[in-house]
Amino acid sequence: MASLGLLVAGLGLFAANTNANPLDKRAAIDTCLSSAKVPVYTSGSADWNQAIKPFNNRVTFTPVAYAVPATVKNVQDAVQCGAQNSVTVTAKSGGHSYGSHGLGGENGHLIVDMKNFNSVTVASDGNSATIGTGGRLGDVATALYSQGKKAISHGTCPGVGVGGLSLHGGYGLISRSKGLTLDNILSAEVVLANSTVVTASPTDNPDLFWALRGAGAAFGIVTNFKFKTFTPPENNVFFSYNFNFGSASQMATALTVLQNFTRFQQPPELNLRLFIAPGTNLAGVYNGDRSSFDKIMTPLLSQMGISGAMGQVTAGAGWISTLSNFAYGPLQQAKVYDTHETFFSKSLMPDWLDPPAITALSNYWAANARGNSRAWYLLIDCHGGNSSAISKVGADDTAYAHRNATFKMQFYDRTYFGNYDNSWMSFLNGWIKAISDASPGKTYGMYINYADTSLSKDDAHTHYWLGHYTKLAQLKGVYDPKKVFEGPQLVGS
Ligand SMILES: Cc1cc2nc3c(=O)[nH]c(=O)nc-3n(C[C@H](O)[C@H](O)[C@H](O)COP(=O)(O)OP(=O)(O)OC[C@H]3O[C@@H](n4cnc5c(N)ncnc54)[C@H](O)[C@@H]3O)c2cc1C
Structure with a gap:
């Protein structure tokens, strides 16, 4: 045998x-x-x-x-x-x-x-760029800007790779007006499991093109993408307000206000995130001038219980200085990348958090997170809503399954000292469970770009791809029947 x-x-x-x-x-x-x-x-x-x-x-x-x-x-x-x-x-x-x-x-x-596939070439008409998947975001942003002041929509961390980010999402400082990174892919060059090279685009292998934009790792190796580019705004306001929640009910009120704002009022020029750690921070970028920014933000801050005096606001910022402000270091990356953390992370992509879910989230924070001395955080990106470019893409137009998600939530628990003890995972698992238990009948999406190693294969498939999983599994059978590209949570694994 x-x-x-x-x-x-x-x-x-x-x-x-x-x-x-x-x-x-x-x-x-x-x-x-x-x-x-x-x-x-x-x-x-x-x-x-x-x-x-x-x-x-x-x-x-x-x-x-x-x-x-x-x-x-x-x-x-x-x-x-x-x-x-x-x-x-x-x-x-x-x-x-x-x-x-x-x-x-x-x-x-x-x-x-794919580290050698890192070239960035803006087309002569300036409307698109061919970008290798092995490039890192900070280098890519710098190269695009140096070729006629161009940009693509991408994530904030300059060390993240183009490949993984673009194939599974790509949310960043301009996503609410320009969409996710994957929404701006015009075509991809892909090495398939049978080792042939094909183009995936709306006209060439459109079903592969669909699957790549949300679940790409299971379908081939992308060598480069052609992206839609834009001329970035050069008059931006970036801001950061530090404050504290005094109680669970104060937190619940602020989250309720923010969720309503994101869904119904937040303009596409405003990109916002709430960072909850032992302290709390509301930060983001507004593509416009200071007076329009104040008109939008003043009521929001007051309803969330944040005093304007708690803020640092910089107006008139150019695109590169805006990106740099959120990069927390140089945009251009060292040849040998050597940054690491020790952490466990989870995510939730709720279309809407009902009041019991917000209460459960806030109560868990008061009872279990507030006093936790590890370097945990909860990051809430204001992802979707009526005016977000992400939500304007049809729910089934790409394999990315979270068009309706109002918030993109990342729960992150790290240690700066030694190993992460697996027993600590119960902290974040408990937080998600508290929210889920308060949301009967709901299946929340989760973001594979914040891969959660505690999810079983089946749970990963369900939460990362929701109603798109069945079609993805069928396409996996077409493009990679022998499962050459597999992983513990990938489609078809
Ligand atoms: C510090 C930090 C900041 C982050 N900030 C953001 C953010 O602002 N916005 C956001 O949306 N996400 C963010 N992320 C999440 C990030 O998008 C994901 O971790 C992403 O998958 C990383 O892509 P990578 O190429 O660097 O990773 P890798 O580990 O190299 O790849 C991730 C996955 O993609 C697959 N893959 C990679 N390249 C290819 C390719 N060429 N062809 C086929 N499959 C490929 C891999 O096999 C793997 O399954 C952040 C992550 C970190 C660690």
């Missing part, structure tokens, strides 16, 4: 995953990559040791091999080596997945690091 299994697997007829220890395939994979002349980091080398350090120190994995392709042909050959040897293949761009999905999310994957 064993020899029959090996023979069939060798012919590439089995699914990529078998019960064998995938690390045992190292010699075969190394030989395959070497004969195809695919550049690699050799196991145990200094480059390897650096490259397999995850952003999240809590979640470490050992790959079977680590390819660093320089050409699309190298990517194709790497995918073929994985498929032929029944080894699961995983693309890595910026390596920022909270569940270390860029390292496979489990041991034994062949990692295809």
Whole structure:
């Protein structure tokens, strides 16, 4: 039986995953990559040791091999080596997945690091740009701006990779007027599981194009995207108000006000987020002048119980200084990225939090979070609503399943000292449970770009993709029937 299994697997007829220890395939994979002349980091080398350090120190994995392709042909050959040897293949761009999905999310994957695919080229008409998936957001923003003062909509952290961000969402400082990063993809060049290269766009492989925009990691390795660009606003107000909630009911009132504002009143030029940690901060960017900003913000601040005197407001800010303000460091990234945290995280993408859910959230904060001395936070992005460009895209137009989400909520618990004790996970799991228990009959969405390692496969599929999962699973059967691209939470896994 064993020899029959090996023979069939060798012919590439089995699914990529078998019960064998995938690390045992190292010699075969190394030989395959070497004969195809695919550049690699050799196991145990200094480059390897650096490259397999995850952003999240809590979640470490050992790959079977680590390819660093320089050409699309190298990517194709790497995918073929994985498929032929029944080894699961995983693309890595910026390596920022909270569940270390860029390292496979489990041991034994062949990692295809896209770091060399980092070019940024604005088209001669200025309306689009071709951007490699291995670029980091800060470098991409700088390069776009240097080519005719252009921009795309993207996330705030300059070290995040284009690949993971764009394939699964991409919310940032201008998303309420320009949409998510994935809403601005015009086309993608993709290496499929059968190692062919195709274009995905509204006219070429439209079903693949649909799936890539929300669930991309399971469908291929994207080498570059063509994005819609825009000329960024140069007259921005960025602001930050620090305050404290004195009680659970004060917090509940503020959240109720903010939710109503986001859904019904927040203009597309205003991007807002509430950061709740031991202290609380309301921050964001307004694309416009100070007097219009004041007209919009003054009533909101007063209803939320925030005094204007608690704020730092900078008006007349250009685009690059606005991005830099939220980057908390230089936009341009070091050649060797070496920033890490040790944390557990969860998310919720509620269309609407009913009063009992807001009360439960706030009571849990008062009882369990406020006195917690670890460096936890709850970040609430004002994501959707009537005037948000994100919510204006049709609910089923992309695989991204959270068009109706008013808030995008990230629950984050980290330690700066030593390891994260798994027993601490009950803190955030309990917070989500309290909100869910107060919301009978509701299935809240969750954001795979804030991958939650405590979710089972089935729960991950349900919450990340909601009603889109069935169609995604069908398309997985079309584009990757042998499951060359797998991970513990990906579509079809
Ligand atoms: C500090 C920090 C700040 C963040 N800020 C924001 C933010 O402002 N807005 C926001 O929306 N999100 C934000 N995120 C979340 C971020 O969007 C996700 O972690 C994202 O998946 C990271 O992409 P990556 O390429 O860096 O990660 P990776 O770990 O390399 O990849 C993540 C996933 O995408 C897949 N993938 C990567 N590249 C490719 C490719 N070329 N082809 C196919 N699949 C690919 C990987 O296999 C993996 O499954 C932040 C994360 C961190 C750590």
